[in-house]
Amino acid sequence: MSSTFSPIPLDDLVAQVRDGMLLAVPADYSGAPMAATRALIRRGAKNLRLVTVPQSTLQADILIGAGCVSEIETAAVTLGEFGTAPCFTRAVLAKKIKVVDATCPAIHAGFQASEKDVPFLPLRGILGSDLLKHRSDWKTVDNPMASGNDPLLLIPAIRPDVALFHAPMADREGNIWIGRRRELATIAHASKTTLVTVERLYDGSFFDDEKMAAGALPAFYVNAVAVAERGAAPVGLFGEYEADIDHLRAYAKEARTEAGFAAYLAREIGAAKAAA
Template sequence: MTARVGLAALAATIAPGSLLAIPADYAGPAIAATLALIRQGTGGLRLVTAPTAGLQADLLIGAGLVAEIETAGISLGEWGSAERFRAAVAAGLTVRDATCPALHAGFQAAEKGVPFLPLRGVLGSDLLKVRPDWRVIDNPLADAPDPILLVPAIRPDVALFHAALADSAGNVWIGLRRELATLAHAARRTLVTVEALHPGNLLDDPLRAPGVLPHLYVDQVAVVQGGAWPLPFPGVEGDEDALARYAEASRDAAAFTHLIGAWLDGRD
């Protein structure tokens, strides 16, 4: 049975140095849990994004909690560059460049319990010069030379995301965001914050059941209304003023620290 815990208790189970998988800004980043990690000072994190990230990654990096990141891109989207990420890269943050298909392939390999998955799209790119762990072999099933890329499985220690609903058994409704199911299948542990509890069994609802992540893939759930704030979430409007203030403050380390201090204190 999935454990239902408070937000601080959920964040406290993420150990320093964990390989932490987080989703893109459009797929339910657990921002409240991220602030809890910052409050607890959980450092040395190795982030891997599915397949990109924005505010969540920038917050953790700006707080000095990230040792390295593997990603296809970090951006605040319409709000501009992720300035704390940019500053950290300039200061020497280890970045493992990837592509969206390569990251999805890595998670899918772990999900399937295989050591790698083949991929073609990266062949011929400069990425191969900086990713010695990606191997190019000759397709063993081809009758003529046919190079193919092998992307190693990515098995996160923890997958962390925000979703709309969970039920008493710990089943979580993720809707259309099937990449969250892949993360949960790939990760050793999955921690989820949700907007609300569903009174029945989500798997008994024929309309919701296709979008349900079963409880056997979920370790802990915390109910956190507005858990993706200030980002928009299905059914919840984003706080554009807060995002604009963040984008501006993140350009300066001192202003970033002041703003995040306010967020940690529950002040906007």
């Protein structure tokens, strides 16, 4: 049966994220793929170019700390109420990674341009921000539809090699249930390859039930699925479980030093040591 879908092991899934790829990941409220991130670190991924949609917390921080990332486009990396992201901050100040600073709506617009397969989308606002001085890829043009002077900012399409996120369920046809987290659909639409981990399999098709269908990402956008129970933990997963506050608080403290982060990596991830 050529329509049959079957999930694959987690390690096989992350093997499809190859060194040097442009990797899109969601914010922590939208299915952070933490089990897959730990697997990526264990396999020693290198030179990933990360684009966070639009920001990130623990996921980006441990990928950076473990030496997997050469470049990150982001609107912000922080541990939120637990403070600054320690590995991100260290790596930026030591110039071990390149940061391409952005702003949330520009990242969303870049993905939306890829959804339409157009080279850019225009946005209002942002003009006069120092971001523009460092984003030669963002262009200011005069609105060609207006008669007078009306500057607009053009945001180029963002076309990731691979998108990776975690979601509650995949059905028997490989459709993914993302609920109202529609940015996951946008990320998948915009990316060349989409890899998804899920909490569990759903026995049936989401398209047999209109309520489920409304929150479904069709299987034709999805290249591989792996089951990873509690695959977003210690970050939370929408509608499923809350973040592990104690873990995040302890991480914020422990990862303040390189040695502390190396201990975290060995203990929580089973990675031998942090790459320099």
